[in-house]
Amino acid sequence: MKKKLTLKQIARELDVSVSTVSKALRDSAEISEDTRQKIKAFAKLYNYKPNNIALSLKNRKTKTIGVIIPEIVHHFFTTVISGIEQEANQKGYHVIICMSNNSFDKEVINMELLANGSTDGFILSVAKETQQKQDYHHLNEVVNQGMPLVMFDRVIDGIKCDKVVIDDMNGARKAVRHLIDLDCRNIALITTVDYVSVGKLRTQGYLQALEENSMQIQEDLILKVEDFDSSEEEIAAFLENKDVDGVFAVNEHFAVYAIKALQKMGLSVPEDAYVIGFTNGELSKQFIPSLTTVSQHGAEMGAQAARLLIKKLENEEVEDGPYETIVVETELVERNSTKRVQKTEILKF
Amino acid sequence: MKKKLTLKQIARELDVSVSTVSKALRDSAEISEDTRQKIKAFAKLYNYKPNNIALSLKNRKTKTIGVIIPEIVHHFFTTVISGIEQEANQKGYHVIICMSNNSFDKEVINMELLANGSTDGFILSVAKETQQKQDYHHLNEVVNQGMPLVMFDRVIDGIKCDKVVIDDMNGARKAVRHLIDLDCRNIALITTVDYVSVGKLRTQGYLQALEENSMQIQEDLILKVEDFDSSEEEIAAFLENKDVDGVFAVNEHFAVYAIKALQKMGLSVPEDAYVIGFTNGELSKQFIPSLTTVSQHGAEMGAQAARLLIKKLENEEVEDGPYETIVVETELVERNSTKRVQKTEILKF
Numbered sequence: 001m002k003k004k005l006t007l008k009q010i011a012r013e014l015d016v017s018v019s020t021v022s023k024a025l026r027d028s029a030e031i032s033e034d035t036r037q038k039i040k041a042f043a044k045l046y047n048y049k050p051n052n053i054a055l056s057l058k059n060r061k062t063k064t065i066g067v068i069i070p071e072i073v074h075h076f077f078t079t080v081i082s083g084i085e086q087e088a089n090q091k092g093y094h095v096i097i098c099m100s101n102n103s104f105d106k107e108v109i110n111m112e113l114l115a116n117g118s119t120d121g122f123i124l125s126v127a128k129e130t131q132q133k134q135d136y137h138h139l140n141e142v143v144n145q146g147m148p149l150v151m152f153d154r155v156i157d158g159i160k161c162d163k164v165v166i167d168d169m170n171g172a173r174k175a176v177r178h179l180i181d182l183d184c185r186n187i188a189l190i191t192t193v194d195y196v197s198v199g200k201l202r203t204q205g206y207l208q209a210l211e212e213n214s215m216q217i218q219e220d221l222i223l224k225v226e227d228f229d230s231s232e233e234e235i236a237a238f239l240e241n242k243d244v245d246g247v248f249a250v251n252e253h254f255a256v257y258a259i260k261a262l263q264k265m266g267l268s269v270p271e272d273a274y275v276i277g278f279t280n281g282e283l284s285k286q287f288i289p290s291l292t293t294v295s296q297h298g299a300e301m302g303a304q305a306a307r308l309l310i311k312k313l314e315n316e317e318v319e320d321g322p323y324e325t326i327v328v329e330t331e332l333v334e335r336n337s338t339k340r341v342q343k344t345e346i347l348k349f
Numbered sequence: 350m351k352k353k354l355t356l357k358q359i360a361r362e363l364d365v366s367v368s369t370v371s372k373a374l375r376d377s378a379e380i381s382e383d384t385r386q387k388i389k390a391f392a393k394l395y396n397y398k399p400n401n402i403a404l405s406l407k408n409r410k411t412k413t414i415g416v417i418i419p420e421i422v423h424h425f426f427t428t429v430i431s432g433i434e435q436e437a438n439q440k441g442y443h444v445i446i447c448m449s450n451n452s453f454d455k456e457v458i459n460m461e462l463l464a465n466g467s468t469d470g471f472i473l474s475v476a477k478e479t480q481q482k483q484d485y486h487h488l489n490e491v492v493n494q495g496m497p498l499v500m501f502d503r504v505i506d507g508i509k510c511d512k513v514v515i516d517d518m519n520g521a522r523k524a525v526r527h528l529i530d531l532d533c534r535n536i537a538l539i540t541t542v543d544y545v546s547v548g549k550l551r552t553q554g555y556l557q558a559l560e561e562n563s564m565q566i567q568e569d570l571i572l573k574v575e576d577f578d579s580s581e582e583e584i585a586a587f588l589e590n591k592d593v594d595g596v597f598a599v600n601e602h603f604a605v606y607a608i609k610a611l612q613k614m615g616l617s618v619p620e621d622a623y624v625i626g627f628t629n630g631e632l633s634k635q636f637i638p639s640l641t642t643v644s645q646h647g648a649e650m651g652a653q654a655a656r657l658l659i660k661k662l663e664n665e666e667v668e669d670g671p672y673e674t675i676v677v678e679t680e681l682v683e684r685n686s687t688k689r690v691q692k693t694e695i696l697k698f
Contacts, residue, residue, distance in 0.1 A: 081421050085450065094459070096446070096462070097445070098446065101434065109443065282632055286605050
């Protein structure tokens with residue numbers, strides 16, 4: 001595929017700003033006749049085709065933020081959206097949401113749809129399929145044309161944009177350390193396949209906590225769930241006949257399924273095993289036993305993402321960076337699923 | 350407020366279609382010079398100001414559906430969106446979502462935002478505040494200008510548009526009848542204040558089921574929760590010292606709070622009282638005891654709404670109605686919270 005010349009490349013080549021290039025190509029009177037001619041000649045020479053994104057971007061401010069999320073039936077993403085909404089509304093911005101359904105194609109189409117004059121910039125968490133394919137041309141294109149982008153949670157390292165992440169690795173590490181402090185010696189990890197970046201990072205946190213405490217890594221205590229739809233059965237089959245005294249799960253559903261599986265095996269939580277999940281959703285709060293969990297502060301992440309985007313939108317000078325990455329601290333919310341039980345005493349009686 | 354002349358009124362007055370009026374006002378060559386002049390003269394005479402909605406609507410097809418929902422951190426609405434997405438994508442439409450946060454102003458602003466060239470039509474569930482204020486001018490305006498609208502769940506009777514509702518009253522009636530069949534005689538209702546239409550309808554279903562079974566309505570067994578944020582405490586205070594053997598709650602959170610309140614009073618569900626909720630969310634499925642609940646089939650509602658809207662969008666002739674209302678049947682999903690217990694036997698031993 002021939003690489004398309006971008007506004008940004010023209011700007012760099014001619015040593016002018018992206019705005020100047022865009023305005024010149026639209027024949028804006030703000031740009032001197034001389035500069036306009038130079039830019040247009042250059043663009044013509046290199047067969048540059050202006051695309052809608054850049055033109056609409058430079059033409060007008062919509063005061064609208066486009067948000068693209070992988071899934072909507074998901075507590076974490078809905079809390080992030082709440083945070084974005086609140087911050088954006090306070091600053092006079094509207095929010096439009098599209099879903100990628102974790103599909104690469106839908107993500108690309110949604111970006112085109114929203115970039116096409118409806119929005120001033122993007123807040124995005126990439127689709128699983130995009131992570132799998134590692135095709136980020138649509139993200140790079142938007143960035144190259146000077147449309148601000150903020151990625152959150154599932155971010156891609158190479159993309160030049162502001163990012164808001166939680167420290168997934170440390171969140172997981174904290175959780176597993178807590179299990180170790182509770183004298184767990186056989187801690188199971190229930191995670192996702194590695195191409196999901198947050199699953200991978202949480203797995204690393206688990207491994208690191210074990211290593212720091214000189215505990216051996218037992219590969220047979222690690223389950224990488226392939227398919228969410230059959231995860232309940234997968235988890236039950238995995239735990240059967242395993243002698244675990246602690247479980248760390250990378251989301252609240254996996255944690256609840258683990259508790260149910262243990263209960264079916266005749267074990268109680270927290271009496272026989274401690275369980276910690278990730279994502280502080282309704283299920284974690286309402287389930288009995290209530291779940292100890294790593295809270296991601298979704299609303300805070302959303303608010304930070306909106307803050308970063310609006311800062312870029314309202315300050316033309318920072319268009320080319322530098323880019324910030326805000327790390328939102330996770331918090332271990334302790335509840336009944338890790339309530340310390342005096343196990344030796346129970347054994348005595 | 351002076352009533353604004355609409356495209357539709359001009360069309361009726363001059364006995365032409367809304368499309369013709371819109372095109373004439375844009376000087377479209379599709380309309381004869383004679384008709385154009387007549388329409389423009391009439392519009393001028395009555396000081397008609399074309400607004401963006403109608404113009405963008407007639408100008409082009411965006412193949413995009415705008416969805417406005419009251420809340421996003423809400424299982425039911427996220428399932429409806431999934432249903433809309435699936436149906437729309439199958440038919441080659443995109444979906445853009447905005448949230449009203451239950452605010453009237455945000456609902457109006459979102460409609461303007463999306464009507465302004467981004468979308469071909471709307472799917473909407475109105476904000477609580479809109480129901481409270483009973484101000485529907487924004488909905489009527491869109492409809493009058495020929496932009497298709499489909500309302501779902503929280504619908505407004507007077508608006509001329511297709512609607513998708515669930516039979517809230519019958520759903521509630523079925524649930525309460527089930528409690529009566531289980532020999533409950535003191536059935537509490539935990540509902541919302543009346544201006545929320547679904548709460549009102551579910552309350553009616555409760556009352557009707559009692560009447561049909563010649564059971565007396567006990568006003569002190571009805572709680573109308575004012576504020577969701579303090580509902581857990583409100584429900585606990587309400588149930589305290591009440592001798593109930595059944596509880597019907599209009600959402601799954603209220604049902605879970607009721608179970609917890611009963612447990613704190615030393616009572617068990619289902620042993621001492623049966624509980625039924627509404628909305629078949631994760632909480633209902635995962636809670637222990639799992640919750641018997643009235644399933645609203647959110648995804649099905651979303652799919653039906655998308656189907657109706659696309660039908661209107663693709664058939665210019667049906668622009669003025671007739672309008673359909675699709676009633677999606679609710680289903681009572683029986684789980685452990687109403688598992689029949691032989692109470693007399695328990696009492697014997």
